[in-house]
Amino acid sequence: MKQSGIITDWTGVSGEWIPSTNGSNGGIWECPTLIELPIDGDPTKTKWVLQVSINDGAPAGGSGMQYFVGSFDGKTFKNDNPADKVLWADYGADYYAAVDWSGSEGENGEKYWLGWMSNWQYANHTPTSTWRSSTTLPRKMELTQTEDGLRLKQTPVSLNSIRDRKGKVSFTNKVISSDRNLLSNLSEDTFEMIAEFDIKDIDATEFGFKVRKGAKEYTTIGYDVSTKQLFVDRTNSGSFDYGSNVVGKHEGPLTDSNGTVKMHIFVDRSAVEVFGNNGETVITDQIFPDPLSKELELYSKDGKVTLKSLEIYPLKTIWKKNSPFKSKLSGWTTINGNWTDTINGKQGQSDGDAFILAKESGKDFTYEADIKVLDTDSHPNDSEKDTIGNLVGAGALVFRSDSTAKNSYVLNLDVRNNVVKLIKFVNGIGYELVVYNDDGRLNLMTNKEYHLKVVTEDSHIKVYLDNKLIINKKDDTFNEGYFGLNVWSSTVVFNKVKVK
Incomplete structure (x- = not known):
């Protein structure tokens, strides 16, 4: 009769035999x-x-x-x-x-x-x-x-060189209770914090900080007195879904040092690093709160705790003051999507249409820019997707727009469909006015820079791709409005954006 099973009892006959595995083998x-x-x-x-x-x-x-x-x-x-x-x-x-x-x-x-x-x-x-x-x-x-x-x-390592000492906040020997927040007047999204708590005669069950706090979100950095656990809880840190395999609260063992618990905390716009006592326990987590969530709270739960000392240092940026984004336009306001200045220019990212508008407007003009649709990690069987899982789409110039971008012209460099489109948006709905593909010979590519230019005079709209006239259209729907940029289902970099 055939049998199967696991042999568990082994006896060494000669030589040295030891377990073949150590530590965690879960992956x-x-x-x-x-x-x-x-x-x-x-x-x-x-x-x-x-x-x-x-x-x-x-x-x-x-x-x-x-x-x-x-x-x-x-x-x-x-x-x-x-x-x-x-x-x-x-x-x-x-x-x-x-x-x-x-x-x-x-x-x-x-x-x-x-x-x-x-x-x-x-x-x-x-x-x-x-x-x-x-x-x-x-x-x-x-x-x-x-x-x-x-x-x-x-x-x-020390961040002493980028500490904003003028903005330093400090406290010593304060009793913290559930109805008092010493930090209610502070608003920071990038800072270093060093705190020491006396827990010899504590009656609170938990204490710590709530950082990157907004109307409905916060990240908790705290200490559980009974279990002697340092923790970061990002359950309420924002709307991002970390997945079912990752728990919301992350805990590590931390025994007090002569009745003192020390937290050395670094908070950035999308991360927290927490060092317990002198670095015996460390917790590192990404967080993705709303950019406007900058409040801080010092809290205790079910009782009081003595704050021996607290120092908070806002941290200065390490980036150069001069933006690499070159443009004669100013006052850029995000309508939707994610927009930021990078080393390559102004970058937009979105799963669908996203707009950003400058404060300047115009009627008759020449409006131009360098545009590059990014695809930094394409795969042979996944050629339409970029590194963030978005379909590679398009970047565009926006002109004669209202303040919401729902009514505007959009000159669209569409890499996915290998066309250049002149589109007008009316009440948020896009209508294609002209679609150009050079009889299928256009061959637009990701990670390649193209120069788009639009020239308007009354109802005439002329479009140039790399200084070649490709569209000449007459449309009198919009006569004047704001300049802007657009991305569609992609990540796009814009630079040398100018109007005359």
């Missing part, structure tokens, strides 16, 4: 890093650390990083902990594939690394417009001795 292992780290800043005392990225199976769901502490003889790494002991480098959802620098060690053997701030559960769908995801702040790595053994400690 694929990749991007290993093997590095020798000092213990508590002493370069004479070191241990080896093996870092491994795992996808899926991390504590927040999806991608994450685990590590092992042990010895390495040049050929074999031996784990000091039991095979089933799992240690996580970061308890958030967005720390993966971290890499370290070689040859950058300081006098005490300091080592530095940074991670990819995203998660493969949603990395291709995050609602960003300049680029998709980023890296974390660089972090100094070392090992520290704890009651449970050697553990990884991470310290963020």
